[in-house]
Amino acid sequence: MAANLVFVAAVETIGLFLFAVLFDVPIWHVLGALVGVIALATLGFIAVGTLFSAMVLRTRFAELMLPVLLLPFLMLPLRWAVQATSALLAARPLSEMMGSLKLLAAYDIVFVTLATLLFPSIVEE
Amino acid sequence: MSLVQKGRGITLVGLALLGGVYVRALAFTPVERLQGPAQKIYYLHVPAAIWTETAIIMVGLAGAFYLFLGDRRLDLFAQASAEVGTVFATIVLTTGPIWGKPIWGTWWTWDARLTSMLLLFFLYLGYLLMRGAVRDPALAARYGAVLGICGACLVPFIHFSVYFFPTLHPQPIVLKPSTPSLPGSMLTTFLSSFAVFTLLYVGFVTQRYAIGREKELGEAGSHA
Numbered sequence A: 001m002a003a004n005l006v007f008v009a010a011v012e013t014i015g016l017f018l019f020a021v022l023f024d025v026p027i028w029h030v031l032g033a034l035v036g037v038i039a040l041a042t043l044g045f046i047a048v049g050t051l052f053s054a055m056v057l058r059t060r061f062a063e064l065m066l067p068v069l070l071l072p073f074l075m076l077p078l079r080w081a082v083q084a085t086s087a088l089l090a091a092r093p094l095s096e097m098m099g100s101l102k103l104l105a106a107y108d109i110v111f112v113t114l115a116t117l118l119f120p121s122i123v124e125e
Numbered sequence B: 001m002s003l004v005q006k007g008r009g010i011t012l013v014g015l016a017l018l019g020g021v022y023v024r025a026l027a028f029t030p031v032e033r034l035q036g037p038a039q040k041i042y043y044l045h046v047p048a049a050i051w052t053e054t055a056i057i058m059v060g061l062a063g064a065f066y067l068f069l070g071d072r073r074l075d076l077f078a079q080a081s082a083e084v085g086t087v088f089a090t091i092v093l094t095t096g097p098i099w100g101k102p103i104w105g106t107w108w109t110w111d112a113r114l115t116s117m118l119l120l121f122f123l124y125l126g127y128l129l130m131r132g133a134v135r136d137p138a139l140a141a142r143y144g145a146v147l148g149i150c151g152a153c154l155v156p157f158i159h160f161s162v163y164f165f166p167t168l169h170p171q172p173i174v175l176k177p178s179t180p181s182l183p184g185s186m187l188t189t190f191l192s193s194f195a196v197f198t199l200l201y202v203g204f205v206t207q208r209y210a211i212g213r214e215k216e217l218g219e220a221g222s223h224a
Helices: A002-022 A028-056 A062-089 A094-123 B003-027 B037-069 B072-104 B112-133 B137-164 B184-223
Strands: none
Touching: A002 A028, A028 A062, A028 A094, A028 B137, A062 A094, A062 B112, A062 B137, A094 B137, B003 B037, B003 B184, B037 B072, B037 B112, B037 B137, B037 B184, B072 B112, B072 B137, B072 B184, B112 B137
16 A cells, blocks of 8 residues: 555656646645645545455456446545645635545545455455 | 245335335325425435445445355345345436436536435446456455445445535435424325335345345255
């Protein structure tokens, strides 16, 4: 899971930099908070993604199966992250993004715990 | 009487009662003032939605117990519940647009509630596809249990996320912290419909479980 997290974080860093440069969006004044939102959103889906990728390795059509399984688990944190990021970039008050941040935090706690507990059931022979 | 026949009996009783519920809904329940006759679809849509969410929770519970106990019957139950849940999700996603067209003027909108129900449908499809993509039945059961547990834990997020964001979809009027705001006669029709859907869930799951069990016992007998 840590390896996946590092890989996705590297891709996100490049993506964030390109987004700021190509779309000319001033992100530097909210960079800390933006990184926090991205980290919250990434952690949960990396946990589920790692669990499911270990699972699909031994299925037929593994490459096809992973996105199919992951889609319902990916859309919710993505939606909450988009809402929190939009509010952040539009300099809206913190109260407007609290709903999304709380849901992201709850999602992370639930799915990181689940992935840790369930991973042995996936890999045992 | 075999379990399949019992399940079939329960399903047939449920289907007959569903007809009765709709006679009551159309002829003996008042027409809603703002929505008109389109509101009648509520008595089909909402119980199906409740059982769509409940069915995946059942899959998760059965999966959790399966991982601890390793009892094949729990896996068969989880599989049956997932298949019935898929049918109920299809009912919800079909009846919703039929109601939405006259009320909202559109069949579909990417609203929080609608999209989350579609995600639940995809979750069921993913579960069924994954079960079919694993050859070893023991491995499929274990993977199914893991996916079922994750799916059951996703349901509260799907259900409650709509409270945090603006939505076109009507807010719950029965399943909410305060008392139901549905008038008495409509509430009676709704509760009857919910009871009938419970019966249909039990009937369908019993049949599917019994068929799966007979198939497994047959395969075990042919290998012996």
